[in-house]
Amino acid sequence: xxxxxxxxxxxxxxxxxxxxxxxxxxxxxxxxxxxxxxxxxxxxxxxxxxxxxxxxxxxxxxxxxxxxxxxxxxxxxxxxxxxxxxxxxxxxxxxxxxxxxxxxxxxxxxxxxxxxxxxxxxxxxxxxxxxxxxxxxxxxxxxxxxxxxxxxxxxxxxxxxxxxxxxxxxxxxxxxxxxxxxxxxxxxxxxxxxxxxxxxxxxxxxxxxxxxxxxxxxxxxxxxxxxxxxxxxxxxxxxxxxxxxxxxxxxxxxxxxxxxxxx
Ligand code: ADP
Numbered sequence: 375x376x377x378x379x380x381x382x383x384x385x386x387x388x389x390x391x392x393x394x395x396x397x398x399x400x401x402x403x404x405x406x407x408x409x410x411x412x413x414x415x416x417x418x419x420x421x422x423x424x425x426x427x428x429x430x431x432x433x434x435x436x437x438x439x440x441x442x443x444x445x446x447x448x449x450x451x452x453x454x455x456x457x458x459x460x461x462x463x464x465x466x467x468x469x470x471x472x473x474x475x476x477x478x479x480x481x482x483x484x485x486x487x488x489x490x491x492x493x494x495x496x497x498x499x500x501x502x503x504x505x506x507x508x509x510x511x512x513x514x515x516x517x518x519x520x521x522x523x524x525x526x527x528x529x530x531x532x533x534x535x536x537x538x539x540x541x542x543x544x545x546x547x548x549x550x551x552x553x554x555x556x557x558x559x560x561x562x563x564x565x566x567x568x569x570x571x572x573x574x575x576x577x578x579x580x581x582x583x584x585x586x587x588x589x590x591x592x593x594x595x596x597x598x599x600x601x602x603x604x605x606x607x608x609x610x611x612x613x614x615x616x617x618x619x620x621x622x623x624x625x626x627x628x629x630x631x632x633x634x635x636x637x
Contacts, residue, residue, distance in 0.1 A: 394587040398447060398597075405440040409433040447597055460502045460610060464634060467499060467506075467564050468492045471529045474510045478527075481514060485524030493532045497633035499564050501611040509607050512600040513568040513627055519591065520572025520625060530567040533633060562633040563613070569626035575619045583617070 413433050416425040475488055482488065510529075517527050575583070575590075582588045584605045589598035604627075608615045612632050619625040 395447070395451065398587065399444065402440045402444045402447075406437050409437045409440075413437075443597075447599070451599070460505065462500050462502055464498045465501050465503055465506070466496065467531050467566055467631070468496050470503060470506055471510075471531065471566070474507055475529070477507070478510065478514045481511070482518050482527065483521075483524065486518060486521055487524075487526045489526055489528045491528060491530040495533065496531050497533050497562065497564055499611075499631040500634055501613075501631055502607075505607045505611065509604050509629065510568065512604050516600060517568065517570035517572060517625070519595075520570055520574070522573075525571035525624070528567070528569040530565075530569070532565045532567075534563050534565045534630070535561075563630040564633045566629040566631065567626055568629070569624060571624040574621040574623050574625055576621055580617060580619050 413430060415421055416423060416430060416433075471490055471492060475490065478488065514527060521527075579590060583601050585598070586602040587598040589596035605615060608629055608631075613630050615630070616628045617625065618628070
C-alpha cells in the first residue's frame with residue numbers, strides 16, 4: 375500500500391509539473407507570438423502604420439527575453455529530470471563548500487559577505503558532487519535575491535544524529551525523500567546549513583517554496599523551480615532538507631545527507 379501511495383503521489387507531482395510547464399510555455403509563446411505579429415505587420419511592405427526603429431527594436435528585445443526565459447525553463451527542467459546520470463562518489467562536504475565559494479563569489483553582489491563555519495571532523499557522504507554544487511548555487515542565488523541591501527551568507531557544516539522528524543519540514547519534502555522515518559531517526563547525518571540575513575519569508579510563503587513554479591519574484595526573474603530542483607536532488611542523494619525563516623531576519627536551509635563511516 376505504501377508503494378501505491380508513493381506512486382500516486384509521484385504521479386500527482388508529475389501531473390502538477392506538466393501542467394505548470396504547459397502553462398508557463400503558453401505564456402511565453404503568447405509573448406513571442408504577440409511581438410512577432412507586431413513586427414510582421416509593422417515591417418510589411420503594404421503597412422500604412424509607421425514605426426520608429428527604436429520601437430521595432432523594443433519588440434525584438436521582448437521576443438529575445440521571452441525566448442531566453444524559455445531556455446532557462448527547459449534548462450531547469452532538464453536538471454529536474456536528470457536522474458540516470460547520477461555520479462555517486464565519497465565526498466568531503468567541507469571541500470565541496472570551499473570550492474563552491476569560489477564559484478559563488480562572482481554570483482553574489484560585492485556587498486554580500488560569504489562566511490564559512492566548517493566542522494573539522496566532518497564525516498564523508500556518498501553523493502553526486504555536481505548535483506550538490508547545483509544545490510549550493512540555487513540556494514545562494516535565492517539568498518542573494520533576499521539580500522538586496524547586502525548581508526551575510528553563512529555556510530556551516532556539522533555532524534549530527536537526527537533524532538526526530540524536523541518540525542519545519544514541508545509535506546512535499548517528506549513526499550519526495552527516500553528514507554523511511556526509521557532511517558531518519560536512527561542514522562547519522564552530515565548537516566550543511568546555508569543561511570542568509572535577508573528578508574525572510576512569511577509562514578504562507580514558507581509552506582509553498584518547494585512547489586514547482588511557486589515564486590514571489592517578478593515575471594522574468596523567478597521560475598519557481600530552483601527549490602524544486604534542490605529538493606529533488608537532495609532526495610536523490612538520500613537526504614532531506616528543512617528550512618527556518620523569520621521575516622526581516624533571514625532564512626536558513628538545512629541539508630541533511632546520510633553520513634558514511636568516519637575516516
Ligand atoms: P524562484 O527563486 O525562481 O522564485 P525558488 O523555487 O528557488 O524559485 O524559490 C521559490 C520562492 O521561495 C521564492 O520566490 C521566494 O519567495 C522564496 N525563497 C527562496 N529562498 C529564499 C530565501 N533565501 N529568502 C527568502 N525567500 C526565499
